[in-house]
Amino acid sequence: MDMESRKNGRDKRIRKNRIIKKHLILMLGVFVVFLTGGCRQKEELPFLAFSVYEQKTARMAALIGDVLSMAREDGYSIEWRSGDGSIEKQKADIRELIGRKPEYLIVVPIQTLGLGEVLEEAREQGIKIIFLDGMVDQEEFKDYLTVIRPDARWEGEECAKLLGAYFGGTEAKILEIQGIAGNSQAQLRSVGFRNQLCEYPNLELTGAVQGDFDRVTAGSNLQNFVEKSGSFDGIFCSSDEEGIGVLSVIGTAKGTEVCPIVSVNGQQDVKKALxxxxYLGSVESSPYLGQELSSIIRRDMAGEEVEKETLLRGVMYTEENAKEMQGY
Amino acid sequence: MNIRKEGVQRKIFVVFAAFAAAMVLVFGGVTAGYLLVNEVRETKESLMTDLTAISDQFERQTRTVYQIGKTVSENREIQKALKRPSGSMEERYWNDIFFSSELLYISKYFDENISVYVLGENGSLFKSGYLSFCQENYSGEEWYQTIRREKDVTWFDIHMGSRVAVSPENQYISMGIPMNDLETNRFLGVVLVELKVDDIFAEYGKDRKEKLYMMHADHEMVIEDSRVKFYGAEKLVDMNGGIQVYEDKKDCPAYMQETAGQIRYWQRDFPSQSSFGTMGYYASYARMKTTEWILVYVIRKRELYEGVILTAVLSLLAMMGMLAATLRFSFFVSDSLTKPIRLLRESAAEIALGNLEVQVPRVSNDEIGELSDQFNRMVGSLKELLKRVYEEQEKQRAYELMLLQAQINPHFLYNTLGSLQWLIRMNQLAAAEKMTTALTHFFKTGLNNGKDIIRLREELENVESYLTIQQLRYKSKLTFFVYMEKDVEELEVPKLILQPLVENALYHGIKPKEEGGFIDIHICKEEGRVHISVADDGCGMDRLSLESLREGISKGEVSRGDSYGLKNVDERLRLFFKGSYDMKIESSPGLGTSVNIYFNVSKAGSKTADRRQNVQNSDCG
Known part of the structure; x- marks a missing residue:
């Protein structure tokens, strides 16, 4: 009897200990869940600083709007500044934004050169730099997180191909309206266009004038070109803004022979012209980069490695498919 | 009448400090007062100036907006385009491009913050700016209908983003004009002119303590950090960041509601621009002519006076600093002026105490410096003079001592030799021999190898020789007794100090007494002093003679015939012992006379050494 009662007592103690252990493990689990949950609640979303070089054009308005929408949808707080077309203003804007201690600094650079110093200041403060819709010279600054931009070189090539197809084997003089001097996208488009144009021996690049991504500047400089020298048979513009400016100068009367204009962007006014x-055609260069940006930031926050460069390609719009054009 | 003793430094310090402090306080007070008044006035003027500037700029731009709107609405080409029925899409789009280019070239001459939009009933959409339309038809919009209903212009308050174009998050005010056919008055569409106002408010509103309001008849709005908040009649609409948040009006700051109340109360009866203040705030306002909106800068008085208080505190601190510097400077000036005088005074006090080694340092090169030099020269001269006087006195003392000693010997020698002569004549050869022996011993001890200082033991031996000689002369008429304590035997004294006293006792006390007398010489130590007593039981002196003798000795006026030896001894001992020596003479007629000499034991020893040193020095010199 004694042996049996002792065995029963020992079994009871073992069961009791097991129950206590289970309760302890359960409580520990709840505590861990509570802690991790609490930590997640306390996790703060990053603060984004956004610097653009101008805000007056439709493309930049769309780009700014898209980035701000993305930031708000993702719950980030964001501050943005416009350089109003001045590199000095953009540098000052970036310095001011650095002072607000953002986690990410998103820059739409006006030029490839000139921003290195302020970007270095940002990097020294541990701010991650993302270039959007353009980049700066690698020699000047290369410690950026990533660059998201349209494939400007491809865009230029597409424009040249469209002009080549338009003129067939006919000889023609082509005028180039260049974007902002020193802007990476303008440079790459010009390179792509000129390289591709070499494939068409009948097409001669008769001249290049500055357009500054501005319809008024492009229109004025075209008038000067015409008055001084020149005849031309087709025009390549680095941006739709320049294309519209050119159109307002040369296409003043309906019914006259149309001078083929090709450009890059795909904005609303060009859609109407198409x-x-x-208008001969426009290569869509989407300003809606917010989604890509959001993805990059999310992945970087998760600790994933992000690609150094994301190149986006749009669609070539002509009169035939103009209705499908979004036309921001 | 008691005159309170005040230092020169204190007087100079008080006068200088009071004058300087008064100047500082008056100057500081006037300056601070001027600054305070000026600060408030300048702040108010600055408020009004800025408000005038912003309202003028706003006014200019709204007038421009109005003029552009009017010009475009009356433009015959645009009217013509809007009168056309909706043609083909191709034609409509071309018109849009063409007239947009026209508007762009028109707007180039205006402010770049102004954008013009023509929204035709026939579907035409013309724009002067670069931004794209956000929709293809606006006729259903409430604001469009509002413009259509009004015969003249309609002003729309600040709104976030363009009403017609895809725009970044900027703030605009806009004006709409119905576009009616100039000939038939048929409604053709509307002209909407938008003015981007961020830059204006950023320029005038950012980082300022003042709040910038824009008020309208129905509601008011505040621009904070260049962002706009609307306050409706019942609720608050926050347009900050483009997100509308409805809140209770009670959340609106009280001072702002009060300002709005004041402005609304006056409505159009108040001047176009002015300032007013109430308990808690100060406001400047300006009413714009074009829109009848009212721009108001409101600043809490507490914030208005922040600068004033800061100025006051800084002024006070500056005054306190100047005051402290003034007091320090006053002290420095008074100290530098009186320091040489103080040094002179302290030096004079040292000199008064007998210290002639004092030198006053020259601390300045002015008259006081010269005075210091003259003082030092004076002290030097005085020191030299005293030295000379001392040396003269020393020489005099030495001379007198030599003279006194010289006076004793001939006097005694004459008498003794006479007695000796008489003893030889009388053939009393043993007595003559004894006298000769005593005389020899007397002179031997008297000469003392040429030394002036002698031990008491030797002096006593000398006087015993003398008394022996005199006893031989006066036979039974003279008896004497000599006693000296052992421990004073070696003390040193000037030689021949007892002999004149004994001589006086003999000649003036014993000799006149017919039955002769007794001379008692007693030398002992009493209470640390040496006591030498030479007493006789001779005829003594009456009181008058005794007083005369005492007076004569104390004044040094004793004649040669009257106890010259006593005076001689007194002067020598006084010279030797200075202050530690006393001589007392007691006498009674018929009972005798006693002369008591007292001097300090230690004084005797040390003085002896000094004297020896002096004698050696003089010997050398």
Whole structure:
């Protein structure tokens, strides 16, 4: 009896200990869940600083709007500044934004050169730099997180191909309206266009004038070119803004022979011109980069490695498919 | 009448400090007062100036907006384009491009913050700016209908983002004009002119303590950090960041509601621009002519006076600093002026105490410096003079001592030799021999190898020789007794100090007494002093003679015939012992006379050494 009662007592103690252990493990688990949950609640989303070199054009308005929408949808707080077309203003903007201690600094650079110093200041403070819709010279600054931009070289090539197809084997003089001097996208488009143009021996690059991504500047400089020398048969513009400026100068009367204009961007005014039959084509260079940006930031925050460069390609729009054009 | 003793430094310090402090306080007070008044006035003027500038700029731009709107609405080409029925899409789009280019070239001459939009009933959409339309038809919009209903212009308050274009998050005010056919008055569409106002408010509103309001008849709005908040009649609409948040009006700051109340109360009866203040705030306002909006800068008085208080505190600190510097400077000036005088005074006090080694340092090169030099020269001269006087006195003392000693010997020798002569004549050869022996011993001890200082033991031996000689002369008429304590035997004294006293006792006390007398010489130590007593039981002196003798000795006026030896001894001992020596003479007629000499034991020893040194020095010199 004694042996049996002792065995029963020992079994009871073992069961009791097991129950206590289970409860302890359960409580520990709840505590860990509570802690991790609490930590997640306390996790703060990054603060983004956003610097653009201008805000007056439709493309930049769309780009700014898209980035701000993305930031708000993802719950980030964001501050943005416009350089109003001045590199000095953009540098000052970036310095001011650095002072707000963001986690990410998103820059739409006006030029490839000139921003290195302020970007270095940002990097020294541990701010991650993302270039959007353009980049700066690698010699000047290369410690950026990533660059998200349209494939400007491809865009230039597409424009040259469209002009080549338009003129067939006919000889023609082509005028180039260049974007902002020193802007990476303008440079790459020009390189792509000129390289591709070499494939068409009948097409001669008769000249290049500055357009500064601005319709008024492009229109004025074209007028000067015409008055001084020149005849031309087709025009390549680095941006739709320049294309519209050129169109307002040369296409003043409906019914006259249309001078083929090709450009890059795909904005609303060009869509109208395409549909009206006064424009040869426009390579879409989407300003809606917010989604890519959001993805990059999310992945970087998760500790994933992000690619150094993301190149985006759009669609070539002509009169035929103009209705499908989004036309921001 | 008691005159309170005040130092020169204190007087100079008080006068200088009081004058300087008064100047500082008056100057500081006037300056601080001027600054305070000026600060408030300048702040208020600055408020009004800035408000005038912003309202003028706003006014200019709204006037421009109005003029552009009017010009475009009356433009015949645009009217013509809007009168056309909706043609083909191709034609409409071309018109849009063409007239947009026209508007762009028109707007080039205006402020770049102004954008013009023409929204035709026939679907035409013209724009002067670069931004794209956000939709293809706006006729259903409430604001469009509002413009259509009004015959003249309609002003729309600040709103976030363009009403018609895809724009970044900027703030605009806008004006709409119905575009009616100039000939038929048929409604053709609307002209909407938008003015981007961020830059204006950023320029005038950012980083300022003042709040910038824009008020309208129905509601008011505040611009904070260049962002706009609207306050409706019942609720608050926060347009900050483009997100509308409805809040209770009670959340609106009280001072702002009060300002709005004041402005609304006055409505159009108040001047176009002015300032007013109430308990808690100060406001400057300006009413714009074009829109009848009112721009108001409101600043809490507490913030308005922050600068004033800062100025006051800084002024006070500056005054306190100047005051402290003034007091320090006053002290420095008074100290530097009186320091040489103090040094002179302290030096004079040292000299008064007998210290002639004092030198006053020259601390300046002015008259006081010269005075210091003259003082030092004076002290030097005085020191030299005293030295000379001392040396003269020393020489005089030495001379007198030599003279006194010289006076004793001939006097005694004459008498003794006479007695000796008489003893030889009388053939009393043993007595003559004894006298000769005593005389020889007397002179031997008297000469003392040429030394002036002698031990008491030797002096006593000398006087015993003398008394022996005199006893031989006066036979039974003279008896004497000599006693000296052992421990004073070696003390040193000037030689021949007892002999004149004994001589006086003999000649003036014993000799006149017919039955002769007794001379008692007693030398002992009493209470640390040496006591030498030479007493006789001779005829003594009456009181008058005794007083005369005492007076004569104390004044040094004793004649040669009257106890010249006593005076001689007194002067020599006084010279030798200075202050530690006393001589007392007691006498009674018929009972005798006693002369008591007292001097300090230690004084005797040390003085002896000094004297020896002096004698050796003089010997050398």
């Amino acid at each position: 549909m009206a039959g006064y």
